[in-house]
Amino acid sequence: xxxxxxxxxxxxxxxxxxxxxxxxxxxxxxxxxxxxxxxxxxxxxxxxxxxxxxxxxxxxxxxxxxxxxxxxxxxxxxxxxxxxxxxxxxxxxxxxxxxxxxxxxxxxxxxxxxxxxxxxxxxxxxxxxxxxxxxxxxxxxxxxxxxxxxxxxxxxxxxxxxxxxxxxxxxxxxxxxxxxxxxxxxxxxxxxxxxxxxxxxxxxxxxxxxxxxxxxxxxxxxxxxxxxxxxxxxxxxxxxxxxxxxxxxxxxxxxxxxxxxxxxxxxxxxxxxxxxxxxxxxxxxxxxxxxxxxxxxxxxxxxxxxxxxxxxxx
Amino acid sequence: xxxxxxxxxxxxxxxxxxxxxxxxxxxxxxxxxxxxxxxxxxxxxxxxxxxxxxxxxxxxxxxxxxxxxxxxxxxxxxxxxxxxxxxxxxxxxxxxxxxxxxxxxxxxxxxxxxxxxxxxxxxxxxxxxxxxxxxxxxxxxxxxxxxxxxxxxxxxxxxxxxxxxxxxxxxxxxxxxxxxxxxxxxxxxxxxxxxxxxxxxxxxxxxxxxxxxxxxxxxxxxxxxxxxxxxxxxxxxxxxxxxx
Amino acid sequence: xxxxxxxxxxxxxxxxxxxxxxxxxxxxxxxxxxxxxxxxxxxxxxxxxxxxxxxxxxxxxxxxxxxxxxxxxxxxxxxxxxxxxxxxxxxxxxxxxxxxxxxxxxxxxxxxxxxxxxxxxxxxxxxxxxxxxxxxxxxxxxxxxxxxxxxxxxxxxxxxxxxxxxxxxxxxxxxxxxxxxxxxxxxxxxxxxxxxxxxxxxxxxxxxxxxxxxxxxxxxxxxxxxxxxxxxxxxxxxxxxxxxxxxxxxxxxxxxxxxxxxxxxxxxxxxxxxxxxxxxxxxxxxxxxxxxxxxxxxxxxxxxxxxxxxxxxxxxxxxxxxxxxxxxxxxxxxxxxxxxxxxxxxxxxxxxxxxxxxxxxxxxxxxxxxxxxxxxxxxxxxxxxxxxxxxxxxxxxxxxxxxxxxxxxxxxxxxxxxxxxxxxxxxxxxxxx
Numbered sequence: 001x002x003x004x005x006x007x008x009x010x011x012x013x014x015x016x017x018x019x020x021x022x023x024x025x026x027x028x029x030x031x032x033x034x035x036x037x038x039x040x041x042x043x044x045x046x047x048x049x050x051x052x053x054x055x056x057x058x059x060x061x062x063x064x065x066x067x068x069x070x071x072x073x074x075x076x077x078x079x080x081x082x083x084x085x086x087x088x089x090x091x092x093x094x095x096x097x098x099x100x101x102x103x104x105x106x107x108x109x110x111x112x113x114x115x116x117x118x119x120x121x122x123x124x125x126x127x128x129x130x131x132x133x134x135x136x137x138x139x140x141x142x143x144x145x146x147x148x149x150x151x152x153x154x155x156x157x158x159x160x161x162x163x164x165x166x167x168x169x170x171x172x173x174x175x176x177x178x179x180x181x182x183x184x185x186x187x188x189x190x191x192x193x194x195x196x197x198x199x200x201x202x203x204x205x206x207x208x209x210x211x212x213x214x215x216x217x218x219x220x221x222x223x224x225x226x227x228x229x230x231x232x233x234x235x236x237x238x239x240x241x242x243x244x245x246x247x248x249x250x251x252x253x254x255x256x257x258x259x260x261x262x263x264x265x266x267x268x269x270x271x272x273x274x275x276x277x278x279x280x281x282x283x284x285x286x287x288x289x290x291x292x293x294x295x296x297x298x299x300x301x302x303x304x305x306x307x308x309x310x311x312x313x314x
Numbered sequence: 315x316x317x318x319x320x321x322x323x324x325x326x327x328x329x330x331x332x333x334x335x336x337x338x339x340x341x342x343x344x345x346x347x348x349x350x351x352x353x354x355x356x357x358x359x360x361x362x363x364x365x366x367x368x369x370x371x372x373x374x375x376x377x378x379x380x381x382x383x384x385x386x387x388x389x390x391x392x393x394x395x396x397x398x399x400x401x402x403x404x405x406x407x408x409x410x411x412x413x414x415x416x417x418x419x420x421x422x423x424x425x426x427x428x429x430x431x432x433x434x435x436x437x438x439x440x441x442x443x444x445x446x447x448x449x450x451x452x453x454x455x456x457x458x459x460x461x462x463x464x465x466x467x468x469x470x471x472x473x474x475x476x477x478x479x480x481x482x483x484x485x486x487x488x489x490x491x492x493x494x495x496x497x498x499x500x501x502x503x504x505x506x507x508x509x510x511x512x513x514x515x516x517x518x519x520x521x522x523x524x525x526x527x528x529x530x531x532x533x534x535x536x537x538x539x540x541x542x543x544x545x546x547x548x549x550x551x552x553x554x555x556x557x558x
Numbered sequence: 559x560x561x562x563x564x565x566x567x568x569x570x571x572x573x574x575x576x577x578x579x580x581x582x583x584x585x586x587x588x589x590x591x592x593x594x595x596x597x598x599x600x601x602x603x604x605x606x607x608x609x610x611x612x613x614x615x616x617x618x619x620x621x622x623x624x625x626x627x628x629x630x631x632x633x634x635x636x637x638x639x640x641x642x643x644x645x646x647x648x649x650x651x652x653x654x655x656x657x658x659x660x661x662x663x664x665x666x667x668x669x670x671x672x673x674x675x676x677x678x679x680x681x682x683x684x685x686x687x688x689x690x691x692x693x694x695x696x697x698x699x700x701x702x703x704x705x706x707x708x709x710x711x712x713x714x715x716x717x718x719x720x721x722x723x724x725x726x727x728x729x730x731x732x733x734x735x736x737x738x739x740x741x742x743x744x745x746x747x748x749x750x751x752x753x754x755x756x757x758x759x760x761x762x763x764x765x766x767x768x769x770x771x772x773x774x775x776x777x778x779x780x781x782x783x784x785x786x787x788x789x790x791x792x793x794x795x796x797x798x799x800x801x802x803x804x805x806x807x808x809x810x811x812x813x814x815x816x817x818x819x820x821x822x823x824x825x826x827x828x829x830x831x832x833x834x835x836x837x838x839x840x841x842x843x844x845x846x847x848x849x850x851x852x853x854x855x856x857x858x859x860x861x862x863x864x865x866x867x868x869x870x871x872x873x874x875x876x877x878x879x880x881x882x883x884x885x886x887x888x889x890x891x892x893x894x895x896x897x898x899x900x901x902x903x904x905x906x907x908x909x910x911x912x913x914x915x916x917x918x919x920x921x922x923x924x925x926x927x928x929x930x931x932x933x934x935x936x937x938x939x940x941x942x943x944x945x946x947x948x949x950x951x952x953x954x955x956x957x958x959x960x961x962x963x964x965x966x967x968x969x970x971x972x973x974x975x976x977x978x979x980x981x982x983x984x985x986x987x988x989x990x991x
Contacts (some may be wrong), residue, residue: 027860028827047619148882277828278827282828
């Protein structure tokens with residue numbers, strides 16, 4: 001047994017190459033945190049919507065893309081200052097989330113959850129087509145006041161300020177979300193709906209209002225992810241897709257349970273890709289988060305951070 | 315307060331309730347008795363707007379189906395469901411806080427502290443998760459969650475179901491206190507306990523009211539009652555006596 | 559439970575509304591100016607992601623100015639049979655990756671030819687079939703084209719399409735002039751899975767030939783002793799990097815590292831650090847636009863300021879506007895053809911007609927139509943075998959280059975190296991092979 005374990009460790013170690021010292025590690029760590037942050041934000045969007053409505057919306061990825069494009073539109077076509085553009089984008093995304101709820105979810109209430117999930121996929125394609133017609137498909141760029149700033153030197157590693165900002169903003173958003181979920185009546189109502197929709201309604205929780213707010217908030221979260229990831233990439237129609245996959249995996253890792261769980265799931269996604277993938281089998285590193293997710297599904301189907309059986313719907 | 319007339323509830327081709335009429339007035343405690351499958355729970359679910367129905371259910375003059383579940387609750391029609399349905403992921407206190415959603419500004423309801431005074435067992439477990447409660451504790455939370463909504467009418471579905479006799483007694487002790495302030499529509503299979511609490515009661519069988527009257531009248535006719543309820547005679551001692 | 563039953567009409571509203579929106583989006587392509595570029599949506603479409611219309615370029619034209627293309631056929635040719643061409647490509651809006659350039663370039667050439675009396679006195683009938691990027695969709699469209707028995711088939715922008723459709727074309731014995739330069743599509747391909755055949759001609763330069771030329775270019779221009787390779791992890795990247803590695807070794811240049819990335823990579827830290835550790839003089843990159851952008855910017859962040867030579871996607875990376883100035887000034891790209899720089903007169907005409915500048919695909923597809931015309935005129939008939947044999951003898955001066963058929967049925971043998979210094983596209987070298 002011990003020998004077998006030792007053999008396995010040796011085999012794994014043989015696939016890894018620990019070079020570059022502290023500088024490499026710190027660089028990979030910040031890349032992992034920044035990718036993990038975006039995954040965590042996307043996962044929060046999934047979780048919030050799932051809690052309030054039971055629906056997993058695959059329109060989240062295209063909502064991330066849409067958020068970036070709306071911010072570009074405010075700055076480039078409407079000449080809005082960047083901060084105002086960001087705020088207006090989040091407000092618009094909130095409204096778009098409510099429209100999505102009315103158009104793709106509300107009319108399908110009472111139908112199988114699969115039908116609703118397919119409807120969100122349809123909505124995703126429609127959003128993508130609308131962006132293509134509105135902003136065309138040429139890759140473009142989103143301004144950030146931090147773009148092009150000199151990198152911050154940490155332990156010899158050059159960390160671009162954009163990555164640090166992504167991480168910090170995500171931590172703040174997560175803290176606010178945790179407070180909202182645990183300390184406000186809205187948060188308790190959402191959790192009550194997630195736990196037992198009918199009973200919550202029997203106690204006066206307005207399910208429709210909750211689901212509209214939840215769609216609005218999770219779409220605004222997607223918009224925020226778009227604003228944060230946009231300046232680090234070329235913005236095109238595929239911008240949000242990878243982030244959505246990472247966020248979905250993060251939510252699975254966290255078991256669609258607690259907020260903290262899916263956020264930790266997000267950071268595990270980012271860090272496993274960048275740090276594990278950075279040292280071991282780096283040509284396969286983009287597969288690592290999904291391998292991790294599959295292992296978790298196989299070993300602990302309820303997710304890593306879920307208490308016992310899943311209490312929510314789905 | 316609550317006027318049910320010719321209520322019909324069907325699930326597909328199956329009619330669970332076939333023309334029930336029933337009313338609960340201000341200050342009244344009314345029992346709805348009957349065996350499993352008699353249509354009691356369906357009547358209650360229709361009354362709180364959870365299922366669509368034929369006939370009419372009016373709460374304070376308003377048709378419940380028009381109000382919908384959430385607005386009916388906010389109007390003070392609070393339904394404690396069969397099986398308690400505590401929110402397992404919320405703590406005891408959070409369960410009560412969610413219950414207060416339906417209070418809608420009514421001043422005369424129970425405060426959180428009054429609920430904890432009514433159920434002292436809960437006072438020490440405010441932060442315990444709903445998933446970690448015993449059946450009796452869950453029932454207390456379920457009733458407390460309804461009380462903080464300042465109910466104008468409290469509808470209780472089988473509050474004694476699955477509880478140990480001693481816990482049932484404690485629950486009914488609390489219900490007696492509650493009934494002094496709040497009208498109650500009580501669905502129960504435990505007729506003895508129910509008739510002690512209620513002023514009036516109706517017996518349902520096969521989706522119809524087969525017997526109704528004051529609690530005293532129904533207690534006097536316990537033999538007929540038992541035959542409708544289709545259950546073993548509760549009063550074993552009495553049965554032995556008759557044989558002799 | 560608990561929800562009120564939803565009426566059927568309310569359930570139907572959404573699917574119907576979604577369908578109508580999609581239908582509107584798909585049908586509304588004609589009044590859209592051809593400003594949309596191809597994107598990197600489909601990994602199979604590597605060749606279609608090449609470069610962009612350089613609307614903002616100001617550099618001097620260095621290419622030979624080709625006026626309206628000239629043909630060498632006898633003008634007195636009179637054909638009895640009708641001439642028909644079918645184009646297999648999408649137009650804007652038909653899929654997220656669809657570009658307007660193929661349809662526009664072909665239409666422009668067809669209109670000119672018909673206005674001047676057609677081919678051999680026959681008006682050319684031209685029809686476009688929207689061929690999807692998926693292999694089975696491409697085969698379906700190709701079979702549809704074959705059923706119509708055209709004189710020549712043209713199009714198929716992506717390698718997957720060409721590989722799937724080439725055998726069908728051979729079976730049907732209809733000459734075809736196809737766009738994607740997948741190595742397997744050429745007649746002289748020696749590896750497994752070759753689909754090249756005598757009926758299929760390719761009008762883009764070969765990926766692998768460009769890769770070899772890139773190595774020759776950097777050797778001449780920068781004389782590096784150590785080079786790092788970065789290749790997107792797909793057949794296009796792998797094949798190109800294999801060629802580059804062989805060529806570099808032949809020149810005695812050390813390959814310090816060979817890194818890979820996914821086409822949708824959003825963070826290139828690992829690759830940048832690995833390349834930096836090898837301390838190369840120069841980086842050769844075969845990649846997609848977004849990884850190029852992220853990689854180029856991360857190189858600068860980490861203080862790696864060496865030339866970074868990429869292929870055709872560099873143009874996209876530049877036009878997206880996300881490169882920092884330092885990253886942009888160290889970036890080089892290789893393009894098949896930049897009509898706005900190499901043939902301003904033609905480009906202006908195109909822009910008048912379609913409302914936006916042309917790109918390589920428009921110019922090359924325009925050229926391909928004239929190549930067909932010349933072949934039919936040389937063949938003196940529309941007999942498929944005669945047209946095929948005439949295509950094999952092609953020598954045609956097009957918008958950016960002169961097309962000549964080689965032993966692999968490849969027609970296009972040139973490319974240009976550009977840089978983006980100062981924010982404009984500048985041609986710095988013409989390659990021919």
